Amino acid sequence: MARKVTNWVKGQxxxxxxxxxxxxxxxxxxxLDFEIxxxxxxxxxxxxxxxxxxxxxxxxxxxIKASKPKSAYLVLSPNEVESEDRRSDVYIFCRPxxxxxxxxxxxxxxxxxxxCRQPHYPSYRDIIPEFGTINCEVAGFCYTEELEVVNxxxxxxxxxxxxxxxxxxxxxxxxxxxxxxxRL
Numbered sequence: 001m002a003r004k005v006t007n008w009v010k011g012q013x014x015x016x017x018x019x020x021x022x023x024x025x026x027x028x029x030x031x032l033d034f035e036i037x038x039x040x041x042x043x044x045x046x047x048x049x050x051x052x053x054x055x056x057x058x059x060x061x062x063x064i065k066a067s068k069p070k071s072a073y074l075v076l077s078p079n080e081v082e083s084e085d086r087r088s089d090v091y092i093f094c095r096p097x098x099x100x101x102x103x104x105x106x107x108x109x110x111x112x113x114x115x116c117r118q119p120h121y122p123s124y125r126d127i128i129p130e131f132g133t134i135n136c137e138v139a140g141f142c143y144t145e146e147l148e149v150v151n152x153x154x155x156x157x158x159x160x161x162x163x164x165x166x167x168x169x170x171x172x173x174x175x176x177x178x179x180x181x182x183r184l
Contacts (some may be wrong), residue, residue, distance in 0.1 A: 014066030014094030015044050017136035026181045031055050042086045048184045058184045063088035066136075069095045073153050074142065074170070076163040081144060090143050090180065093170055096136040140170025141180060 012034070019030045031047030045062040047055035065074055074093040080086055147163040171180070 010066040010096050010098055011064070013096040013098060013134060013136050014092075015064045017094050017096065017138050018045075018064050018092050021138045022181060022184075026177070028181055028184065029055075030184075043088060045184070060089040060180075060183050061087070062090050062092060062184070064092045064094060066094045066096055069097045069137070071095060072167050074165045074167065075153070076147065078161060078163065081147065081163045088144065090141050091147075091165075092141040093139045093165070093167060094136055095139055096134060098134055139167050140172035140176070142170055 015032050019032055022028055022030050029049040030045055031049070032044060033046045043058075043061045044064040045058050048058045049055045063080070065076070067074070074091060076091065080088075142165045147165055149161050150164055151158055151161055153162075153164060171177075
């Protein structure tokens with residue numbers, strides 16, 4: 001369960017990082033879908049607002065994918081790329097630097113409150129790190145047609161085909177982003 005929560009939090013952090021990046025660097029407001037759905041939400045960016053106008057549907061279907069800080073590959077399952085109701089035109093890859101003990105950090109005060117009367121309280125208090133800023137790298141993006149289909153990447157064999165893009169080959173220049181944002 002903790003792994004599922006961590007993956008969900010990383011995904012949300014990646015989405016917020018992309019929103020902040022686009023709004024800060026391109027002056028276009030982005031609307032994300034944080035509603036709880038029974039089915040998987042097919043697209044992450046659901047609205048775009050330019051020049052303080054009204055929100056419009058984006059011109060591209062955009063999926064924002066997050067992984068570990070040192071992940072060298074964007075990896076997508078066939079279901080994410082081949083399913084008509086989930087397929088995106090572009091995949092943005094982010095790497096949030098979320099500590100493995102983030103749940104412990106978030107609940108630090110509650111834990112300390114619970115153990116404050118225990119004999120080893122000072123060691124608990126001193127060991128649990130404070131919760132702080134979480135950095136997130138927006139590594140770049142690729143269009144669906146740029147993805148490669150493989151059965152493995154260095155250091156990892158898959159149990160079937162996956163769609164991948166090496167992070168060093170992602171579109172990331174200012175011009176690349178300007179073109180993407182214009183198409184949104």
